[in-house]
Amino acid sequence: MDTTKFFSRLDEAFPADPRSAEPVHPQWADLAAEVPGTTAVNALAMLNLAAQLMPEAECYLEVGARWGRSFVAATQDVSDKRFYALESFGPADHGGAATRADLDRTIERYAAHADTHVVEGDSFRTLTRPGVVDRPVGVYYYDGPASGTAHHLALAVIEPLLADEALVFVADATRPKIQQVHGDYLAGHRGWSLAARWDGRGVEDTRWGGGLHALVYRRPPGAPRTLSPADERRRRLQVAVRGPLGSATRRVAGKVPPIVSAPRRRLAPLA
Numbered sequence: 001m002d003t004t005k006f007f008s009r010l011d012e013a014f015p016a017d018p019r020s021a022e023p024v025h026p027q028w029a030d031l032a033a034e035v036p037g038t039t040a041v042n043a044l045a046m047l048n049l050a051a052q053l054m055p056e057a058e059c060y061l062e063v064g065a066r067w068g069r070s071f072v073a074a075t076q077d078v079s080d081k082r083f084y085a086l087e088s089f090g091p092a093d094h095g096g097a098a099t100r101a102d103l104d105r106t107i108e109r110y111a112a113h114a115d116t117h118v119v120e121g122d123s124f125r126t127l128t129r130p131g132v133v134d135r136p137v138g139v140y141y142y143d144g145p146a147s148g149t150a151h152h153l154a155l156a157v158i159e160p161l162l163a164d165e166a167l168v169f170v171a172d173a174t175r176p177k178i179q180q181v182h183g184d185y186l187a188g189h190r191g192w193s194l195a196a197r198w199d200g201r202g203v204e205d206t207r208w209g210g211g212l213h214a215l216v217y218r219r220p221p222g223a224p225r226t227l228s229p230a231d232e233r234r235r236r237l238q239v240a241v242r243g244p245l246g247s248a249t250r251r252v253a254g255k256v257p258p259i260v261s262a263p264r265r266r267l268a269p270l271a
């Protein structure tokens with residue numbers, strides 16, 4: 001993926017600085033209104049521009065597709081590239097969980113023209129399976145679980161699968177915790193840089209939501225295509241313990257009614 005070309009052609013998708021402008025085409029706002037989801041309007045336009053510019057010999061891969069809003073955005077007007085969505089269909093912490101049938105319906109409606117593949121399961125498990133993708137990943141969008149370990153692993157597990165030059169988008173990246181994890185990862189792994197940050201004010205921010213950061217990966221000569229032993233240990237812990245624990249917590253939280261505070265009693269002023 002020619003990442004320099006991507007950044008030089010942002011004006012095809014945005015009439016001015018994307019931090020403060022809406023996309024050129026209203027289709028992204030329409031899509032956000034039609035398909036439930038969390039990826040904000042400007043991020044949808046960014047993902048699509050990246051997919052448009054990605055070479056055919058590479059693929060787009062997204063972790064956390066849910067109802068498919070961002071996934072189908074990437075595919076719009078792109079019929080000659082391959083798209084992978086990885087989704088575990090677990091309980092949701094906000095915005096409502098989706099089923100496989102929900103995602104399939106969205107794909108059928110908005111991406112029937114595209115070469116799409118859904119991989120069901122935990123991305124930290126499936127992405128280390130041989131043959132999970134059949135070509136290098138040129139564009140990667142991580143919109144999966146948001147813990148520190150998950151964000152570290154989001155980069156670690158994809159690194160061996162990335163094209164020699166690749167564009168990596170991370171959702172909700174405005175959160176200081178996520179930025180710290182990325183800073184630490186980039187400091188400890190060669191070939192990575194933070195290329196752009198489009199920060200958001202949270203779920204109410206229709207333009208950028210929780211923010212989108214763009215990282216660039218350029219594979220250094222001789223870089224291994226395997227996880228380091230420390231990252232492999234982290235991955236195993238995530239798959240066996242942290243991931244299931246997070247799902248169980250979300251499942252319980254989904255069943256517990258929100259705590260309603262009792263009306264405060266007015267205290268008589270002290271004499």
Ligand SMILES: C[S@@+](CC[C@H](N)C(=O)[O-])C[C@H]1O[C@@H](n2cnc3c(N)ncnc32)[C@H](O)[C@@H]1O
Binds near residue numbers: 038144
């Ligand atoms: C924030 S939502 C994704 C929203 C979607 N990209 C959109 O634009 O609306 C996060 C999704 O990640 C999925 N998820 C959580 N943990 C996962 C994992 N380990 N592997 C794959 N998907 C996961 C959840 O089921 C959820 O649907």
